[in-house]
Amino acid sequence: MRKKVIFRGAALPYLLLLPQMAVTLVFFFWPAGMAVWQSAQREDAFGLSTEFVWFENFTDLFHDPIYLNAAWNTVIFSTSVAALALGAALFLAVQADKQIRGAGLYKTLLIWPYAVAPALAAVLWLFIFHPSIGLVGRAFAAIGITWDFRVNGGQAMTMVIIAAAWKQVSYNFIFFLAGLQSIPASVLEAAAIDGARPMRRFWTVVFPLLSPTAFFLLVVNLVYAFFDTFGVIHALTRGGPGNATETLIYKVYVDGVQNLNFGSSAAQSVVLMIIVIGLTAIQFRYIERRVHY
Amino acid sequence: MSATIDVEALAAASRRRRMRERVLTHLSLILGVAIFALPIWITLIGSTHDTDTIGRGDVPLLPGGEAWNNYAHAWSQGGGGRNTFAVPASTMLWNSFIMAMLIAVGKIAISLLSAFAVVFFAFPLRMVFFWMIFITLMLPVEVRIIPTFQVMTSLSLIDTMTGLTLPLIASATATLLFRQFFLTIPDEYVEAAKIDGAGPLRFFKDVVLPLSATNIAALFVILFIYGWNQYLWPLLMVTDRDLETIIVGLTKMIGIGDTQNEWNLIMTTAVFALLPPVAVVVLMQRWFIKGLTETEK
Numbered sequence: 001m002r003k004k005v006i007f008r009g010a011a012l013p014y015l016l017l018l019p020q021m022a023v024t025l026v027f028f029f030w031p032a033g034m035a036v037w038q039s040a041q042r043e044d045a046f047g048l049s050t051e052f053v054w055f056e057n058f059t060d061l062f063h064d065p066i067y068l069n070a071a072w073n074t075v076i077f078s079t080s081v082a083a084l085a086l087g088a089a090l091f092l093a094v095q096a097d098k099q100i101r102g103a104g105l106y107k108t109l110l111i112w113p114y115a116v117a118p119a120l121a122a123v124l125w126l127f128i129f130h131p132s133i134g135l136v137g138r139a140f141a142a143i144g145i146t147w148d149f150r151v152n153g154g155q156a157m158t159m160v161i162i163a164a165a166w167k168q169v170s171y172n173f174i175f176f177l178a179g180l181q182s183i184p185a186s187v188l189e190a191a192a193i194d195g196a197r198p199m200r201r202f203w204t205v206v207f208p209l210l211s212p213t214a215f216f217l218l219v220v221n222l223v224y225a226f227f228d229t230f231g232v233i234h235a236l237t238r239g240g241p242g243n244a245t246e247t248l249i250y251k252v253y254v255d256g257v258q259n260l261n262f263g264s265s266a267a268q269s270v271v272l273m274i275i276v277i278g279l280t281a282i283q284f285r286y287i288e289r290r291v292h293y
Numbered sequence: 294m295s296a297t298i299d300v301e302a303l304a305a306a307s308r309r310r311r312m313r314e315r316v317l318t319h320l321s322l323i324l325g326v327a328i329f330a331l332p333i334w335i336t337l338i339g340s341t342h343d344t345d346t347i348g349r350g351d352v353p354l355l356p357g358g359e360a361w362n363n364y365a366h367a368w369s370q371g372g373g374g375r376n377t378f379a380v381p382a383s384t385m386l387w388n389s390f391i392m393a394m395l396i397a398v399g400k401i402a403i404s405l406l407s408a409f410a411v412v413f414f415a416f417p418l419r420m421v422f423f424w425m426i427f428i429t430l431m432l433p434v435e436v437r438i439i440p441t442f443q444v445m446t447s448l449s450l451i452d453t454m455t456g457l458t459l460p461l462i463a464s465a466t467a468t469l470l471f472r473q474f475f476l477t478i479p480d481e482y483v484e485a486a487k488i489d490g491a492g493p494l495r496f497f498k499d500v501v502l503p504l505s506a507t508n509i510a511a512l513f514v515i516l517f518i519y520g521w522n523q524y525l526w527p528l529l530m531v532t533d534r535d536l537e538t539i540i541v542g543l544t545k546m547i548g549i550g551d552t553q554n555e556w557n558l559i560m561t562t563a564v565f566a567l568l569p570p571v572a573v574v575v576l577m578q579r580w581f582i583k584g585l586t587e588t589e590k
Binding site for chain 2: 003006007008009010012013014016017019020021023026027028029030031032034035038088091094095096098100102106107109110111112113114115116117118119120121122123124125126127128132133139152162166169170172174175178227228230231234235249252253255256262263266269272273276277280
């Protein structure tokens with residue numbers, strides 16, 4: 001798609017594109033290329049020589065139990081975060097969509113957590129779940145539950161999921177509410193006249209009309225859980241205890257920054273890139289389809 | 294006679310049912326709001342007590358009297374973790390503010406220019422450039438951390454505000470949004486500008502920019518929050534604590550294990566870190582929702 005009437009200019013368009021292209025080339029294409037290049041190389045233990053090893057870093061990766069554990073953690077973490085954040089948001093959006101007094105106020109009070117950084121969300125929940133100073137942490141101790149996310153891997157995972165999902169609910173809420181408000185009232189009235197009860201009306205009329213929004217949000221939530229939650233994990237558990245909350249993105253950081261294993265870290269980056277490309281492609285295919293409705 | 298009674302009874306039952314539904318709706322929403330607000334409430338309360346009260350584990354539910362001391366102390370001196378020396382919250386807030394502003398303004402500026410070039414000009418390789426920008430959508434910084442860090446080292450941009458912001462200002466989403474919007478500007482405007490003898494830059498300044506004002510405002514809210522909330526990148530790029538941003542600085546205040554944390558100062562700093570982006574969202578709610586639903590779709 002393009003305009004019929006345009007300006008003439010030989011150098012000007014390139015000049016206008018220059019800043020964007022400079023940043024893109026230096027900070028996106030160069031590092032991405034480097035990641036691909038390094039993923040096929042291996043440094044010896046002293047960093048004295050590098051050797052070209054083709055796909056060995058990748059095959060090592062897929063045989064590494066710690067990496068597979070991180071992949072599994074990522075699956076558990078992302079699906080839980082997406083399910084929790086989408087479910088809660090849909091429920092709240094349906095409530096806020098009803099004709100009630102104070103709907104605007106509720107809306108404001110439900111959207112502000114969007115502004116909270118993932119790492120900050122983690123710190124806020126730490127104040128609640130901390131075993132010795134937290135409200136919930138101490139309540140658990142009082143009723144006899146041994147609660148310490150610094151020792152118990154399952155509890156650590158639960159905590160990072162709650163902190164990560166909590167922050168994402170507002171985002172989903174905004175989109176679900178917009179989706180609900182765009183459903184024509186006449187459709188709902190027709191269903192009501194036909195005698196459908198509210199629950200049935202929701203599942204047979206509202207939900208199908210909302211499914212494009214839900215699908216879009218599912219992809220966005222997965223991307224969020226994969227990549228934007230580094231801060232939650234770093235601030236709360238550092239991937240621990242053991243490797244219980246180490247996700248793929250966290251492992252790239254650990255191997256690259258702490259273990260200085262550049263070949264493996266680069267190979268992991270390439271795997272993540274492929275995942276993002278896949279998710280983005282799905283997202284755009286779907287948007288394309290929706291435009292044709 | 295009996296018919297009227299039935300009607301009244303039915304109407305009353307229906308009223309009761311609607312009443313019950315309304316109460317349930319309010320209760321669910323209040324519960325949702327409470328769950329959202331609980332961590333903030335605890336943090337706010339914590340920031341008004343002294344270290345010992347919180348450290349003892351007597352979780353206070355009502356404000357204490359140490360608010361002024363805590364906020365003044367965190368603002369001017371900061372709280373130290375066990376391994377790090379303290380950075381005043383005022384310094385960290387300033388760094389975060391500059392970082393967020395540079396990222397938001399930078400992204401908007403370069404995206405406006407490149408979208409303008411792609412939409413209003415015809416030139417060789419136009420679509421190649423467009424796709425190059427588009428592809429960056431698939432390379433979030435988290436995915437290419439280590440190589441990008443190595444590039445920054447070779448450009449000696451570590452520990453500089455330039456290094457902190459420049460790699461984050463390329464944005465496919467902003468360019469795509471402006472491109473989408475520019476395509477809706479009627480061709481007649483361009484023709485009229487040409488007839489009046491206005492060049493492309495004049496057209497950009499006098500027509501395109503004013504028309505884009507709403508979009509710029511909406512995008513600014515989203516990008517300011519995006520910039521403010523950066524975590525991984527500042528964590529890697531900044532070792533100089535004068536350049537510490539508030540989100541990273543806050544998490545560095547928390548010791549691992551059972552170190553004695555200055556919880557009251559940590560909570561106070563958390564409030565500082567929270568306030569600016571939340572204020573932006575609440576005060577600019579209309580722009581915020583517009584920006585969110587239009588950039589992402």
